[in-house]
Amino acid sequence: MKTIIVTGGAGFIGSNFIFYLMDHHPEDRVVCIDKLTYAGNLSTLAHVLEKDNFRFCKTDICDREAVYRIFDEEKPDIVVNFAAESHVDRSIENPSVFLETNIIGTSVLMDACRKYGIGRYHQVSTDEVYGDLPLDRPDLFFTEETPIHTSSPYSSSKASADLLVLAYHRTYGLPVSISRCSNNYGPYHFPEKLIPLMIINALNDRPLPVYGEGKNVRDWLYVEDHCKAIDLVMRNGRVGEVYNIGGHNEMQNIEIVRLICKRLNKPESLITYVTDRKGHDLRYAIDPTKIHNELGWLPETKFADGIEKTIDWYLKNEAWWQPIISREYQTYYERMYGNR
Numbered sequence: 001m002k003t004i005i006v007t008g009g010a011g012f013i014g015s016n017f018i019f020y021l022m023d024h025h026p027e028d029r030v031v032c033i034d035k036l037t038y039a040g041n042l043s044t045l046a047h048v049l050e051k052d053n054f055r056f057c058k059t060d061i062c063d064r065e066a067v068y069r070i071f072d073e074e075k076p077d078i079v080v081n082f083a084a085e086s087h088v089d090r091s092i093e094n095p096s097v098f099l100e101t102n103i104i105g106t107s108v109l110m111d112a113c114r115k116y117g118i119g120r121y122h123q124v125s126t127d128e129v130y131g132d133l134p135l136d137r138p139d140l141f142f143t144e145e146t147p148i149h150t151s152s153p154y155s156s157s158k159a160s161a162d163l164l165v166l167a168y169h170r171t172y173g174l175p176v177s178i179s180r181c182s183n184n185y186g187p188y189h190f191p192e193k194l195i196p197l198m199i200i201n202a203l204n205d206r207p208l209p210v211y212g213e214g215k216n217v218r219d220w221l222y223v224e225d226h227c228k229a230i231d232l233v234m235r236n237g238r239v240g241e242v243y244n245i246g247g248h249n250e251m252q253n254i255e256i257v258r259l260i261c262k263r264l265n266k267p268e269s270l271i272t273y274v275t276d277r278k279g280h281d282l283r284y285a286i287d288p289t290k291i292h293n294e295l296g297w298l299p300e301t302k303f304a305d306g307i308e309k310t311i312d313w314y315l316k317n318e319a320w321w322q323p324i325i326s327r328e329y330q331t332y333y334e335r336m337y338g339n340r
Ligand code: NAD
Pocket: 007, 008, 009, 010, 011, 012, 013, 014, 033, 034, 035, 036, 037, 038, 039, 040, 041, 059, 060, 061, 062, 081, 082, 083, 084, 085, 086, 087, 101, 105, 124, 125, 126, 127, 158, 180, 181, 182, 183, 184, 185, 190
């Protein structure tokens, strides 16, 4: 039986990871640390909140005293850090909170790991630390050896955190691992991101704002496949190593938006081309050979099935997303898309 601290567990991937742990390792104790920013939602965790082997702490990972207190009480075996500011567009608008949470927060967690001892600290990172690939070179992929070369304040903050994690391993011998995953999709995805935003706008017959020409390529992975990969890496992955995670499922943004229109029986005339994102990365594509060879991981959900499950989830769970889009989200949406 292990005690596992999961930070950012009220967000999209963190919550799915908590459900994965509860299902696959019911003997473990899970302690979720989450500040509940605009992106965190306690209602997502409603059905695990009362479980005996679950504890929720509304805490900022930058709050050293509070974090140390939790470590002192829980003596965790493993810490998995999902907590982050995660949206590129918001990082372009206001980078500072990205530096606070994504870099300083990571260092506070690792200091706590050093102080109280730990079996493994796992950092959930992103393929965006590698920058982007050209659209006309489909033969190129990100490997773990690809140099860090970031584009946005978001990806730069994540890359900075990765460097700190590796430094804590080299300097203090902290038993760390890092995973860098491609774009996730699935239930509980916050509707500022491409797929849930397009589903919800289409359902409401609102314009579907595609940046630039919609030709940028992302490598989409169903969230549960990502959760399984993290679970494998944090338990069996080699200490001090980086593992790329991706599904070899590259698609242009416009293909995804068209597919959503078709599935929801909405006209493509809703598609509106808007001003491109500043510094917009062209293509992400992961080579997941290392995690496959070392840990036997392969994605299990085909995109056709995953997107069907995801759309179905949003259709059935309006009670989850409706309150979100009527809060801060409205002013965000106006700021981001009003004059675009
Ligand atoms: P999200 O924005 O949905 O959730 C982030 C969670 O972190 C929220 O619950 C929020 O309340 C919490 N949080 C933010 N600041 C905090 C702080 N200072 N202290 C404590 N909690 C805080 O993000 P997500 O999409 O679930 O991403 C989770 C992690 O996975 C991030 O580290 C992100 O960089 C990484 N990642 C995401 C993707 C993707 O496609 N979404 C892909 C690869 C990697």
